[in-house]
Amino acid sequence: MVQNYVRRGARGTAVVGAGLAGVTAARTLADHGLDVVVFEKSRGPGGRMARRSYGAHQFDFGAQYFTVRDPRTRERLPRWIRDGVVAEWPLRLASLRLDGQRPQGLSGLELLQPSEPRFVATPGMTALCKHVANGLELRRRRRVVGLDRTDAGWMVISEATTNGEHSTDEMRVDGPFQHLVLALPAEQAAQLLDLAPDLRSHAAAVCHQPCWAVMLGVAEPLDLPFDGAFVDAGPLRWVARDSSKPGRPSAESWVLHAGPEWSSAHFDDDPADVCRALIETFEHVAGRSTGDPGRFRDKDATELAAGRPPVAAHRWRYSMADDPLDGGSLWDEQLRLGLCGDWCAGSRVEGAFLSGLSIATAILTAVRRSDAP
Amino acid sequence: MVQNYVRRGARGTAVVGAGLAGVTAARTLADHGLDVVVFEKSRGPGGRMARRSYGAHQFDFGAQYFTVRDPRTRERLPRWIRDGVVAEWPLRLASLRLDGQRPQGLSGLELLQPSEPRFVATPGMTALCKHVANGLELRRRRRVVGLDRTDAGWMVISEATTNGEHSTDEMRVDGPFQHLVLALPAEQAAQLLDLAPDLRSHAAAVCHQPCWAVMLGVAEPLDLPFDGAFVDAGPLRWVARDSSKPGRPSAESWVLHAGPEWSSAHFDDDPADVCRALIETFEHVAGRSTGDPGRFRDKDATELAAGRPPVAAHRWRYSMADDPLDGGSLWDEQLRLGLCGDWCAGSRVEGAFLSGLSIATAILTAVRRSDAP
Structure with a gap:
């Protein structure tokens, strides 16, 4: 089933989801010189900015x-x-x-x-998401179906989609990534968080x-x-x-x-x-x-x-x-795994943007800390 | 069970329900010199004007x-x-x-x-209903549980209520009445309309x-x-x-x-x-x-x-x-039976008032017609 198992050495950050939160997080990281790859199941960025x-x-x-x-x-x-x-x-x-x-x-x-x-x-x-995403490395038509954590970092397992439908014969694994951001609705994020029970319980509380x-x-x-x-x-x-x-x-x-x-x-x-x-x-x-x-x-x-x-x-x-969080984003420093989305910041369009900024800031802070002498 | 079976000769009109529609109908008929008795399950007029x-x-x-x-x-x-x-x-x-x-x-x-x-x-x-009902013959704390139609007119079967609860040991029958008006929510009216299938089907359509x-x-x-x-x-x-x-x-x-x-x-x-x-x-x-x-x-x-x-x-x-009628009221000329209430006229307070006027007008027209030489 898995046709490609790509291992190109640890890259910076994988962002899953190219809604406004995801593209804002990716754009902010890229603007600070980090390598970023965005995975998106649809044909382009936008999410609910549709x-x-x-x-x-x-x-x-x-x-x-x-x-x-x-x-x-x-x-x-x-x-x-x-x-x-x-x-x-x-x-x-x-x-x-x-x-x-x-x-x-x-x-x-x-x-x-x-x-x-x-x-x-x-x-x-949609134009705002496209504008923010301009120039980013975007893996379109790929639905992330699983995550794996190796010593080298996060592996992202994805399927090809056609018109949003999956086709399991085009599965691939990308990574390892030093940091991983899930910019998805809470329920979809929770499905990928077997390896991060703490974050999963936060996501599972949001409906x-x-x-x-x-x-x-x-x-x-x-x-x-x-x-x-x-x-x-x-x-x-x-x-x-x-x-x-x-x-x-x-x-x-x-x-x-x-x-x-x-x-x-x-x-x-x-x-x-x-x-x-x-x-x-x-x-x-x-x-x-x-x-x-x-x-x-x-x-x-x-x-x-x-x-x-x-x-x-x-x-x-x-x-x-229904009952969004208001902390901006969720970040697990040890796992180098973050969650963002409007549901982390009041369930508004502006919240999605601020949530993307918030998780990017967390990652940039972590990078600076690990770069310190 | 039935302690009193009162038969005082055919009186004008019985109105069931002393919400705004019922008291407006009764008031209008009384103002035109007709005998009216209003039955109300609560302690006083008002209905949803509470x-x-x-x-x-x-x-x-x-x-x-x-x-x-x-x-x-x-x-x-x-x-x-x-x-x-x-x-x-x-x-x-x-x-x-x-x-x-x-x-x-x-x-x-x-x-x-x-x-x-x-x-x-x-x-x-409530004050508006009390004001309109002022001087009317009002049978308080009586819930109408059945209707009967005799050659002489409509018989109204009612139970005494205490705090809205029925007590079947105080059932009585009033009548006969020449005309009968049910000024009740459609569902409650429908329950009393075994003898008027046409009107019942109209009431049953409203929820x-x-x-x-x-x-x-x-x-x-x-x-x-x-x-x-x-x-x-x-x-x-x-x-x-x-x-x-x-x-x-x-x-x-x-x-x-x-x-x-x-x-x-x-x-x-x-x-x-x-x-x-x-x-x-x-x-x-x-x-x-x-x-x-x-x-x-x-x-x-x-x-x-x-x-x-x-x-x-x-x-x-x-x-x-949910889906009120807008004809004002429903009147069966042959049975001399009418329905009114806000649900007959757009589901508004003003509609209740206009519905009471409407059914009273229908009765006054019928009376004039039968008085004609």
């Missing part, structure tokens, strides 16, 4: 935006904006509720006074909620007085007019997110049923038809009919951590 | 406020305000979310621009969600920048500083409402556990301690310790209709 395009329609179907509260992020922000990778999203924000009423049109709507600016990456949320996301293109603009809304109606908890974000194509595109309880209860539902449930609720609270209702009644909602606006669903198995 | 006091603390633990959209309500409003039974609640309204973040203090807070004024009854929500409500007194004001907030965090969907409503005692009193999904999943939980879950979430999102956490750890949370601010929970089995 974008998809169907024809003229484009959707951020995972992370929606980010807010900036920490000085370390505030320091980066002007550069990201200057580089054209981040822009403020001056959205008209609202709250949409049934509020014990059957809404007629938009009677459940109240406008919000945003307490802080919202930022997005451009032209899609991510699922989230069903629907991408809905509309042919005619809906003429709604908001670009993003917190929703409390049936399955829905959030809707956004993605086409209102800066740098997006103009074809009107909405992302609808279900709440964690509903997403759990309907985790195994057919995507077409999920599309129907979320879109019908959206039409109900918004008091608008979004187009031909038949178009999401296909068996596979991701099968998009040519010439019709797209409708598709994506199931996030690990969306937001 | 108020409770513990010492200096007072809580509207059911319906929170109402909005006015229909000309018929708009016409009544100035009179209610002049009579001192209704006042505007100029609340500072907010949205509180975890929003994928572990809040530090109030970082998940955004202020709302209310789209319409909120009104409350004074000195408590009310449960709602756990927690009443929380605090000794020291919490210094929060809002008086009411839509919440999307764990079990919580709504919190209100009831003591900020007009005409209330000043002792700071909060009502916390759980969402329908959580309330369903935790329907049979111990009230102390419900108090703990809702209060801990409230403290988390508000970034405030609400007092001695031990005080809601009693086995029975409604057992209130002397000298400590109150903490109590109430379980609404029928809170809001």
Whole structure:
């Protein structure tokens, strides 16, 4: 099964996962002159900073935006904006509720006074991860399925993936690595932590909620007085007019997110049923038809009919951590093994970034200590 | 079992349920000179327009406020305000979310621009029902358990209740009544509708969600920048500083409402556990301690310790209709049987009022028709 067992001498650091935490950790280490290899199961970096395009329609179907509260992020922000990778999203924000009423049109709507600016990456949320990952050694389409610890360091066992599916006939082992960082959802990290029971117990205490996301293109603009809304109606908890974000194509595109309880209860539902449930609720609270209702009644909602606006669903198995940690990251000095991710830092986009910085700082400190006379 | 079988000749109308819909229907019929008897299982009118006091603390633990959209309500409003039974609640309204973040203090807070004024009854929500019911013939503490239809009209079979519990040794039958109105949650109405399969099928199609409500007194004001907030965090969907409503005692009193999904999943939980879950979430999102956490750890949370601010929970089995009707009311001309309630009119407080008007209008029309030469 194992076709290649590559042993090229102890390199610096392996980072597993190219979401924002992983690429930030890797970028920071690389900027300090360390060798880094990033393993990513998908075709590219991004993780939940995810974008998809169907024809003229484009959707951020995972992370929606980010807010900036920490000085370390505030320091980066002007550069990201200057580089054209981040822009403020001056959205008209609202709250949409049934509020014990059957809404007629938009009677459940109240406008919000945003307490802080919202930022997005451009032209899609993925762009920030790509920007940070630029120039890194990235092993794409490789899912890490096991770790081994030798005297020389960490060995990373991975399988090739095709469209996210594994194919065990392309397994390989890379290493040894002096340091290892798992930048994965807590549950996925825990599965790899047989050799680190302490870290595993920390990761096992965190539980991510699922989230069903629907991408809905509309042919005619809906003429709604908001670009993003917190929703409390049936399955829905959030809707956004993605086409209102800066740098997006103009074809009107909405992302609808279900709440964690509903997403759990309907985790195994057919995507077409999920599309129907979320879109019908959206039409109900918004008091608008979004187009031909038949178009999401296909068996596979991701099968998009040519010439019709797209409708598709994506199931996030690990969306937001229910009870995230707030220490930034977890680092085992003896094992030279670290964990990072938004779940280590408040479950926010900014938290993912800060968590990547945090684990990189831990490694750089360890390196400096071992370099000391 | 049946101690009294009262037969005093066909009277006008029996109304079952003295919530806002029932008392409005009865009041309207009485104002037009019809004989009306109202049956109510509790000690007085109100239904979900419910108020409770513990010492200096007072809580509207059911319906929170109402909005006015229909000309018929708009016409009544100035009179209610002049009579001192209704006042505007100029609340500072907010949205509180975890929003994928572990809040530090109030970082998940955004202020709302209310789209319409909120009104409350004074000195408590119940007052509006009491005001409307004033002077009506009200059979308190009687739960209607069956209906019978004779040639002379409707017979109403009821049991005496003590603290809401039935005692079958005090059953009685009242009637015959020319018209009958069930102003009950759809599920409770359906149970009485064996003789009216058409109406029963309409009622059976409506499903009310449960709602756990927690009443929380605090000794020291919490210094929060809002008086009411839509919440999307764990079990919580709504919190209100009831003591900020007009005409209330000043002792700071909060009502916390759980969402329908959580309330369903935790329907049979111990009230102390419900108090703990809702209060801990409230403290988390508000970034405030609400007092001695031990005080809601009693086995029975409604057992209130002397000298400590109150903490109590109430379980609404029928809170809001999931998919309410919007026709106003349901009337079977042949059976002279009607159904009303907020679930017939959009599931709002105003809907309950309009539904009571609607069924009264149907009866008055039927009476006029039968009086016609």
